[in-house]
Amino acid sequence: MRSDVIVLGAGMVGVSAALALQSRGRNVVLIDRRPAAEETSYGNAGLIQREGVVPYAFPRAWKTILKSALNQTTQSHLHWSALPWIAPALYQYWRHGTPERVEATSHAAAPLVEHSLTEHEALTQAAGATALVRRTGYLKVFRDEALLAAELALDQGSRRRWGITAEAKTEAELRAIEPHLSGPFAGGVLMSQPWSVASPGALGKAYAELFVKRGGTFLTADATMLQSAADSWTIPRVEGPVSAPHVVIALGPWSDEVLRCLGIKLPFFVKRGYHMHYRQLGNAIPSRPIVDGDNGYLLSPMNGVIRLTTGAEFARHKALPTPVQLGKVEPLARALFPLGDRAETAPWLGARPCLPDMLPMVGAVPGYSGLWIDSGHHHLGFTLGPVTGRLLAELMTGEAPFTDPRPYRVDRF
Secondary structure (H helix, E strand, C coil), rough: CCCCCCEEEHHHHHHHHHHHHHHHCCCCEEECCCCCCCCCCCCCCCEECCCCCCCCCCCHHHHHHHHHHHHCCCCCEEEEEHHHHHHHHHHHHHHCCCCHHHHHHHHHHHHHHHHHHHHHHHHHHHHHHHHHHHCCCCCECCCCHHHHHHHHHHHHHHHHHCCCCEEEEEEHHHHHCCCCCCCCCCCEEEEECCCCCCCCHHHHHHHHHHHHHCCCCCCCCCHHHCCCCCCCEEEECCCCCCCEEEEEEEHHHHHHHHHHHHHCCCCCEEEEEEEEEEECECCCEHHCCCCCCCCCEEEEEEEEEEEECCEEECCCCCCCCCCCCHHHHHHHHHHCCCCCEEEECCCCCEEEECCCCCCCCCECCCCCCEEEECCCCCCHHHHHHHHHHHHHHHHHHHCCCCCCCCCHHHEEE
């Protein structure tokens, strides 16, 4: 089978890139080893983060770093055995955590984040998936007054520069919004602009179904078998090879694996994360996602269950699960909001593809004709998939890009 473009990866990023290229007249084959949106795009918090301009930077305070290194915090967990492999990338991540570099990253991220809702809006309308979307924002609650004060200072400072709406809430106002919350609270913040979805996986599948409905081809194959020859990129399959002059690597945390097979080494690392679903207890169901600002976990209502997502685990991508963070935060979550029994026997584990500056890579790989990357979206893959898909398609088709693509170039490291 011959096409114009092969897109490897059928998560939110890959499906969105395939749709953007298809809308510009390209014959696209989308390839994954599994059905659409069954990996990272399934297990995330389900937020479309219009407020997510300022990145999740590496902490600069040595006390915080030490507590994280010793696994004395609920917000992160480190596999010390992984350090020989991940330390170089983590060092670069630390270097990019200075105020000056965080500011530069925010400037670069802003055009993508600002267009995230409009790009999702167009796809949800076209896919008939608007019922999955909730435009209620999310709550961030605090018991610690100092942490709340720091959050409000951030909201009034850097976030305000990016057009982010953050509404301070008293304890009484929090209870009015979510009557089942258990205090006491110092207060909280309502982030009103972000959207959430009732099922991230269902939304990704709806976008993939739209791609197929519009004439796209979705095949099952192993992306690590990617081969180059003459003017083509090829994926072998038992049913016959698929080839195209252009291929897009949109494999999320597996992007680095495929790139290394081609001799391309980039400072990718992963932040692993866990989730567990809980049955509803009585009539207690949140009306929107709730973030525990003191402890770094999130509760979100999803299709009849409540999803609890953890903070970041720094480990090798394929290391065995160690859901110690889930064990730490589950009692805290139960004290915050009524939760029923676990709905599954084992927690879900996924990985976020990260680069040291917390910006995605979008564009051509220098020195490799027809090879493109749309990956490294860190915590914002679900948010930015449609907008970086648009940018990639504009670059690949010679259309004027809607924003300067240089901050996301592949060779910036």
